[in-house]
Amino acid sequence: MRLTDEGVMPNNVNNDAASIEAIRAVIRRAGDDARQRYPVLANNNLMGMSIFLLSVAGILGCGWAWLEGAMPAWLCIPLVAILTSFLHELEHDLIHWQYFKNNKAIHNLMLLGVWVFRPGTINPWIRRRLHFLHHKTSGTAEDLEERGIGNGHPYGFVRFWVMMDTFTGNLLRVWMFLPAGRRWHSAKRIIASNMPFGVITAFVWYSFLLIQLINLLAMPFGGSAPEALLSYADAVTPLIVILIAPFYLRSFCLNFISSNMHYYGGVDSLLNQTQVLNDWRFLPFQLFCFNFGSTHGIHHFVVGEPFYIRQLTAKAAHQAFREHGVPFNDFGTFARANRFETAKVGQTADA
Template sequence: MSPSPASLNDQQRAAYIREQVMAHGNALRQRYPILQHQDALGAGILAFALLGMIGSAALYIGGHLPWWACLLLNAFFASLTHELEHDLIHSMYFRKQPLPHNLMLALVWLARPSTINPWVRRHLHLNHHKVSGSEADMEERAITNGEPWGIARLLMVGDNMMSSFIRWLRAKTPEHRRLILTRTLKVYAPLGLLNWATWYLFLGFHLLDWASAALGAPIAWSATTLSVMQVVNVAVVVLVGPNVLRTFCLHFVSSNMHYYGDVEPGNVIQQTQVLNPWWLWPLQAFCFNFGSSHAIHHFVVKEPFYVRQLTVPFAHRVMREMGVRFNDFGTFARANRWTRAAQAREERTQAA
């Protein structure tokens, strides 16, 4: 029988959730011994994802798969590699074997060139767990957590370079602008810079080509330009485009399931919610059910993503009993604050 949540503070509730979910994960490993082969499973899932991306790309290039199917398939496969990178950041695969561990990190980065260097992200993500919900949580802040909803956030949430650019525009001093610029170049070099340059080249070329034709003055592109754009078009369909889609889905879900600003330091109950309404499933499909499963990770950090997915029904029941929020859509209006500003002021007044 579970304890009454009313008799527990948030730290005790979090500890109870952690204990129950860890026990359930251990029971799953006993029931399904294959789950105990963590390194092999991680490597196998990576091989599956990479072969899936390569296979769908080959089918598209060979004319056997439409562009949209290739893009959607590769966005899904890339979402698997994101989960693997996250597990690798927490040293869940080949922890004491640097060569395969770092090889996996390199491969998941190649599959998702839109992202920052994973060795850099490790520091940002571990810091995220320490300071989640605060201004110091650079990882979540970078993907728009805590931003009021509007045109700026919409542009930033799916485009990492646009996010950096808008923050650069907002910077109040030349020193801050230089810091944003140098940090962006450092963490995205070289794959991220190449990825986003390819994306902007694709958008710019096709926008200019369409606009000139619409105005009755089509541009006579050179054979060299058209040859280059043929390569760019293929790259966008098989790799760049899938990661733009995956980035938008992941960042939209993640930035809105994490709370920001008025979170009590270290209070895991207040750090996240479970965000899994039916209408988010098109996005969840390309971030591997992140909105439903990621909150579990804040309670049980050292659980690989596939075990976490298996624990979802049990974990959700325990989390709901202990007061974790589910589908708090008010977060969109509150810029991801735990409480409304007026409510927070009232609570502070009462406390005083």
């Protein structure tokens, strides 16, 4: 909460605190009800490991089907992107110690696994520090995690690049907007956070695209890219289809949704850190980030609920959100670079 210019707590603080506790009570009660209806949901370790193994098996199955010619690339890529959206949610829950908190070996093995199958992401052990900071500073300039996916940045080429590829996009961002004396320091931190998988992923992806472009430009003249480059492209194509292209598809959808359902600036309460994005027009993006825009705001109120519980408590949580003024489908956020402004949010529509 922010103080007034006179150093006095504003009058809405108590009202906000009461609303926040009321929302939390509804979410916790709905979560308890879900666990009573389906007792298996209370076993976080079993649920987490089952989702992990089934997701990995699905990814490997899709990869095998494509390699055997039983599945086209255009189907393999989105299917793997959907499966890795489960792994993203698992990573988020692992960061909050939801699974195997008392068995560090399995816990860390799962963290490594969700990183390997989403190879363009930053080191999850580094992300843990950034994510805890996100909960403390959400909506402010100190929230490095959300700024790193474009939140608060005006829409344009740089923001789209950051949402598409947080690694190279943030290198571009610091080069364009930071003073010369700070650029290299920030770039080194970005590179270190993405070592080794993120750096390798970017190199393979952009070199593959460059070779395809060279080949395309040479075709009208009866030529092609050099044989050595084509051999390299053929060698990395399985990585592209099975892991890397799905990563960039899923990552863009997630970053687009997350950076716009979080607010940046004007935030003075947990009630306006996030909004709910569940309009039908967001469905293509939601498909690849496990309904993130509709359910992630629940996590800000009750941090300790696993992601699969949030899907079951969303209806009750949304009703409580409406009653206590949490915004829904505030499309104006795109024009305001995600700044929260009460007068412009108003009574937003809910799909």
